[in-house]
Structures are given as C-alpha cells and as structure tokens.
Amino acid sequence: MESPLKIHNTLTGKSEVFTPINHPYVGLYLCGPTVYGYPHLGHSRGPVIFDVIIRYLIHLGYKVRFVRNITDVGHLLNDADDGEDKIAKKAKLEKLEPMEIAQHFTEAYHEEINKLNVIKPSIEPRASGHIIEQIEMISKIIELGYAYVANGSVYFDVIKYAQKYNYGELSGRVIEDLIAGAGQARRELEGQYEKKNPNDFALWKKASEEHIMQWNSPWSMGFPGWHIECSAMSAKYLGKTFDIHGGGMDLLFPHHESEIAQSTVCHNINPANYWIHHNMVTLNGQKMAKSLNNGILLSELFSGNHHLLEKAYSPITLKFFILQAHYRSTLDFSNDALKASEKGLQRLFNSLELLNKLKISEKSDFDITELKNKIYDALNDDFNTPIAISYIFEAVNIINKINDGYATIDKEELSKLKNLMNTMIFDVLGLKNEQLTNTKQYIDPLIKILLELRNEAKKNKDYKKSDEIRDKLLKAGFEIKDGKDETTYSIIKE
C-alpha cells in the first residue's frame, strides 16, 4: 500500500512521518499578509502551497482547522527614520484612517487570493482585534523574567532566554553568530538604544505622539511587537501546542524563531510540532524588489498590465505553475515558463473532457492502481506536487491514446481513472477549468451549427468555405479538431 505522509520539518531539518496530536484533528497556522500594500506574486505562493497541503490532509480524512492571520498593526517602516507604523505612514500620506487603509488592502488581498480557488481559513484573526491577548502574553513574559520595560517599551531578553533555552533551534543559528554579525549590517532603528542587547526584540512599542494606531497598555500607549501577535492568536485558536505552523522562508528568522521563544517562555513548549517553510519566488532569475522595479502585483498578472508581461495569465495558470515546482525550491517566473504551464494546463483539461467520452473495452492496457499509488507516494513525500503532476500527465497520455483508438481500457479501470483524475485535479490540487462554463451552454449549440455547415461544405469539397469557417472560429477563440467520427472544438484563451 501507500507510504505514510511525511513532512519536511524545518525544526529538525528532516522529513518526518506526520502524526497529529489529536487524531483526526489537525491545527494549522499560516502567517498571513501585512496589509499595507496590494498583493504581489510573492504573496500567492504560500496560500497556493498550503491550500494543497490542507486539501490533501482533508482528503486523507483529517479535520483541519486552518488559521491565517491578518497583520494590521505594528510593522515599523524599515526604510524610514521615524519608526512609524507602516500602516499609519500610508494613512497620513493619503489622509485616511489607518483602519480604512488596512481594510482596503485586506479586501484587495482577499479578492486576488480567492481567485486562486483556495480554501478559506477557518478563522482569520486580525492582530488589531487581539491586543488584549497580546498584552496578557507580554505581561506573563515580564513576570517570568524574560522581558524588560524600557521607556514604555517592552523587549524580549534574548540573551537570558538563550541561557536556559535554545534560541536558534529553528533557524539553525547560534547566538554567538548573531552577536558577531550584529555590528556589520545592523540597521539603525528607533529604540535600539533602549535594548540591553541588539538581538532583543520588541514585544510592545511605545507610540510617538503622531503615531495614530495605538492602544493602552500597562507600559504605555503603544502597539504590539511584530512576533507576539502570531503567538497570541495561534495559542488562542489552536492551543498552546498544535500540529503545523507555516510561512515563507523569509519568516524563519527572526519571526518564527521569536514566536518559539515567546511561546516557550509562556507555555513551556514549542508551539508547533511541524514547521513548514516555502521558498521565495524570483522573476527572470532575479529576486523581486522595489529597487529593481520588477515587482508584479497579482492584479497585474491577471490583467497582463505590466511592462514585463507579454500577456495576461489566469489565476489557475498561476496556481498550476506554482504547483509544478516543489515548495521548498525557489521558483522563477518568466513569460515562457508561464506560457508553458498555460499550455500544459489546457492539455490537461482537454483530456479531462475526453475522459467522459471514452469507449469501454473488454480488456485494459493500463493498471490505474499502480499509477494511483505513484501519485499518492509523491504527495506523501513532503507534498511533491511536481512529481504528482508528472504522473497526472501520464494519465493524460493514457486518455488521449484510448480516445485515438491506440489502446483500450475496461470498465473497472476506466472508473478508477475517472475517480483518480477528478480527485487529484479538483479535490487535492484545487484546479478548475476556467473555460467559460456558464456561457458555454449557450455557445455550444451555436458552434455546433457552424460545425454542421462546415462539414456540409467539406462534403461538397468546398474547402474554401470550410476553411473560412474554421479560420473565423479560431479567430473568435474556438479551436476546431477534426476527429475520425466527429468534429469537436475547444475554447482557447486569447
């Protein structure tokens, strides 16, 4: 039978058999967006990868509670001198309420991400709605002696923590290296002088006068530090320790490392058993950066409205493209790569349509169970979607062969094949056919009429007429395929 599900755990650096704390329930926390800008290509990878992870867990029979937060407070501007909240900074520029900005970008995030046909979080908590929980947690850390108050701000004492616990267990860093590397690249941030040690991180920041987003606390009017929100919210909704914590590799340090430290102090346990980190995306081999002017927003990708894009790419094309690479590798975007995925996806869905029309024979040339096992083995091996997809294309080949009469399949295997394809493509990978299914029912009879006219012309050897019909249909986005018995068509994009 199939292998057990193994997950590459960043915490141990190894692939481990997945065993939930409380079978069949699985608690999963994914670090969500900081809502101070429109979602870009990089924002899509986490939701897509974790969508398949969640879908697969559900498919395996687990009951998943999926928590993905919205960070709408607390991010300091790293390129500004004043240490303002990122959201507040935008707010002043545009003279809007900070929450108005947060709301705007939260909605933009939802709008674009939902196009990817991803399962929505069971709970989507906002940092601003959990100030009390964060204050409570900070108080406890102070009480236990691992944080100190300085000028109204509260900092986590990393050195003290490292004496008893292992600060760096997740990212593989050693505290001495952190101290050694501190001088060179250390950025001048506000409040640095308040810290006992440069590696200490803020749990609570006192707000300056003009800082708009602020809350009362035992220490000052201010706002919570970056890492504490996830610790507080994950504990609230998933418990002190839960199964899976995910995010981008860029969050590994310091964000997740600090989450572990905070939770370890408060609850005396690492918050998550399995830490999953997906890799970053690059664009034409280069990293996406504002300075390179190559950042592409999701809305730009979907509309094709960007100077680096030759055309628009659909959300499902993006999803499929992301899944054709393993989540722990960097992924390079380019027009050629996206077009390749688009073509492949189209071939996949074409075969899926044929699947429902295949003729049943007495004997079968294929063993679908073997194929099925290979796909499950791939997914069980740390969610290896590219391998799984390569076997799905093997199935595409099988379907086309049968359709063309080069091979046969019996009733039982065909039923297995249908089941397998539908399960994998729709339930697990969460793909969907973006061809205009709603309008197709109206268009279909019209196209059929044209095809009849064309076949009549062909019968009369009026090829000029028949080709004219074909060419015009192609121009209108309908590709004609002359089969042995009947003529079919598919709707092509662009």
Place this chain on the structure above:
RNA sequence: GGUCCUGUGGCCGAGGGGUUAGGCAAGGCUCUGCAAAAGCUUCUACAGCGGUUCAAAUCCGCUCGGGACCUCCA
C-alpha cells in the same frame, strides 16, 4: 562580515551513487482535403576543476555564478 541554500538539456522544473521525470519549445513520422488536435519518435543535461568509488549529475573539497536570512518582507 556571519549563517545557510542553490547552479540540470532552447525555457521552466523533478530526481539525487548504476534504471525514461514531467510540462513547454524544436525536428521527423502517422492520421487529415489541408491544418489543428492527438499518437509515435528524435535531439539539446546535470557550472568548472580535483578527489572518494567497480560506478558520480548525485558524496567530499576548491573555484566561479545565483539566491535567502542576519530586527519587522510571503
């Protein structure tokens, strides 16, 4: 400066001591009135230099290139 990842054929990307990844592109053939689609088939690989081994794209070392993180980026 520190820690770590990575370099695969025209493009993207799996794999990871001996056995076809896959998608896209290109060439040939079959089918076709011609195309398209589909099938069959061919060609371009494991950055460079050493080492370990019966055997290295895979392990080790060095060199060169790309990237991530090192206090607020998904």
